[in-house]
Amino acid sequence: MITAAVLTALWAMLPAYIPNNVAVLAGGGRPIDGGRTLGDRRLLGDGKTWRGAVAGALAGVAVAVVLNRLAPAATGALGVPMPTFPPGAMIGLAAGAVLGDIGASFLKRRTGRERGAAFPGVDQLDFVVGALLVTTVFAHEWVRDVFTLGVVVAVVVITPVLHVGTNALAYGLGLKDEPW
Numbered sequence: 001m002i003t004a005a006v007l008t009a010l011w012a013m014l015p016a017y018i019p020n021n022v023a024v025l026a027g028g029g030r031p032i033d034g035g036r037t038l039g040d041r042r043l044l045g046d047g048k049t050w051r052g053a054v055a056g057a058l059a060g061v062a063v064a065v066v067l068n069r070l071a072p073a074a075t076g077a078l079g080v081p082m083p084t085f086p087p088g089a090m091i092g093l094a095a096g097a098v099l100g101d102i103g104a105s106f107l108k109r110r111t112g113r114e115r116g117a118a119f120p121g122v123d124q125l126d127f128v129v130g131a132l133l134v135t136t137v138f139a140h141e142w143v144r145d146v147f148t149l150g151v152v153v154a155v156v157v158i159t160p161v162l163h164v165g166t167n168a169l170a171y172g173l174g175l176k177d178e179p180w
């Protein structure tokens with residue numbers, strides 16, 4: 001039961017896990033806020049760029065397309081039904097993860113945190129909240145069917161662990177300026 005929930009959580013969230021990591025690799029260039037400020041702080045900051053957001057979202061959709069092709073084989077190999085992603089879930093998970101990260105930067109700037117500052121809790125789950133909210137708008141029946149209580153609990157427990165791990169790795173490899 002627990003294994004099934006964890007496997008489903010990892011599979012169903014993969015299109016949301018990829019975008020912000022791709023944004024780190026592909027990001028740079030024009031900031032989304034165009035340098036604009038709100039009060040005496042940047043709206044979002046130089047860490048949120050168009051290139052990172054678009055490349056990240058496209059990568060998330062691409063991952064969902066690949067998972068859809070792998071689903072039958074994965075289901076057979078794991079003995080647990082791995083869901084396929086309808087178009088609304090592909091776009092919702094990928095774009096929602098990017099929007100969640102952008103929303104967190106907005107909150108960070110409003111709470112006086114400079115670019116790159118840690119915001120414990122928010123940094124680890126912003127993209128989960130964004131992904132699930134936007135996916136619920138585009139594919140609510142899919143969310144209801146896939147994200148049972150056990151799967152939601154698995155997501156909330158596993159995601160921060162994965163996030164801390166991948167960011168420490170990206171920092172260690174010199175891809176990221178801070179380890180969070």
Ligand code: CTP
Nearest residue numbers: 023024027028047048049052053105115116117
């Ligand atoms: N990145 C990007 N575009 C995005 C998201 C991320 O270009 N939409 C790139 C930026 O180079 C950014 C890096 O990925 O610096 C790390 O992302 P993140 O930690 O989310 O940004 P921070 O620089 O820490 O900025 P913030 O404090 O606003 O989160």
Ligand code: MG
Nearest residue numbers: 116117178180
């Ligand atoms: Mg950061």
